[in-house]
Amino acid sequence: MMEEKAVRIKQNFVRKYEEGFPLLLKEAVTNPAVLEEEGEILRIETEDGTFLGRGYYGEQNKGAGWILTGNEKEAVDQRLFEKKLMVALGRRTRFFEDENTTVFRVVNGEGDGLGGLIIDYYDGYYVIQWYSAGIYSFKKTIVDLVLNTTDAVGIYEKKRFSEEGGYVSDDDFVAGAPAGFPLPVKENGMVFATYLNDGAMTGIFIDQREIRKTLKEKYSKGKTVLNTFSYTGSFSVAAALGGAAATTSVDAANRSREKTEEQFRMNGIDPDEHRIIVDDVFQYYKRAVRRGESYDVVILDPPSFARTKKTTFRAAKDYGKLLKETIPVTNEGGTIIASTNHAGMTRKKFRAFIDEAFKETGHRYSIQESFSLPDDFLTDPAFPEGSYLKVYFIQKLS
Known part of the structure; x- marks a missing residue:
């Protein structure tokens, strides 16, 4: 030992x-x-x-x-990591066998007994995320285990720690054969372009898989859909594939336009038939209200913190304001898909934001359905903070 x-x-x-x-x-x-x-x-x-x-x-x-x-006779060594990795892989057997989904989580930190470590699967490639210098000190052991216990084509990494607390940009390729980019992955039959070597994010938030599926299958047909904080437009793709009458994607990042166009093309959709707008969401809302625009479905999946030239958004403080400004651009009978990945926001607080926003704007609502993390994102019941994702489908009644 x-x-x-x-x-x-x-x-x-x-x-x-x-x-x-x-x-x-x-x-x-x-x-x-x-x-x-x-x-x-x-x-x-x-x-x-x-x-x-x-x-x-x-x-x-x-x-x-x-x-x-918690076993006094068990050492923290190569055998412990191997045992936990093998158990984690076994738990995801059905995902490995699903030809329609080739991107998912393999190790979800403390949910798989390996706090500080995340491993995701991207169609033959594994992406290891290190959340501290402490877990990174076990890099050789963990990388060797992934190479030796899986059929990994290659391994990439994301170092999410530094003295300043931010993302450590480095050469993300670790071992095996490098991927060609974009690397196409499938999610419930949809195709998304991913980049494993392009900073902290890969082009798709894989914890939203069930939300995209539900949007596509139940809430899109014939609907006008507004996708705010749209990133690379994956929700817009799901809506379009689900038969949406029109989609509008809004994000403040300049690169969101080309990334969203790429995701549409990956699915055989002409991006010119959909609106892709680079703008601050709150500024876009103001113009939409002046123009009398409204939508059947509005998707809210903001980051926990975001800043533009005119707006600073903190989910813990400002989500209620975001909802209040969303309600006027949502048609009566329409749906707001409200999502947050802020671990510090409890479901109770999130529901309070929803309730207050509708009361203050003089509207009624009902919760159509709610979601948390998908099955591959295992959580530890003793650590409720790990169940960070909270999503509500909210119908605006009047």
């Missing part, structure tokens, strides 16, 4: 860890001075030395590391 350091937990936090909480909270540690080098193996114990778990030191948001096992 590798040398490890004992980390003592304050008495008022002990029960939390006995119940399986996987994140090592800084405020829970009585002897933080022992945490010196990220990647160190930690023995988590009570103040009297009773074993609680074993993990590693890695600075991530409010955490100082993750607990990987």
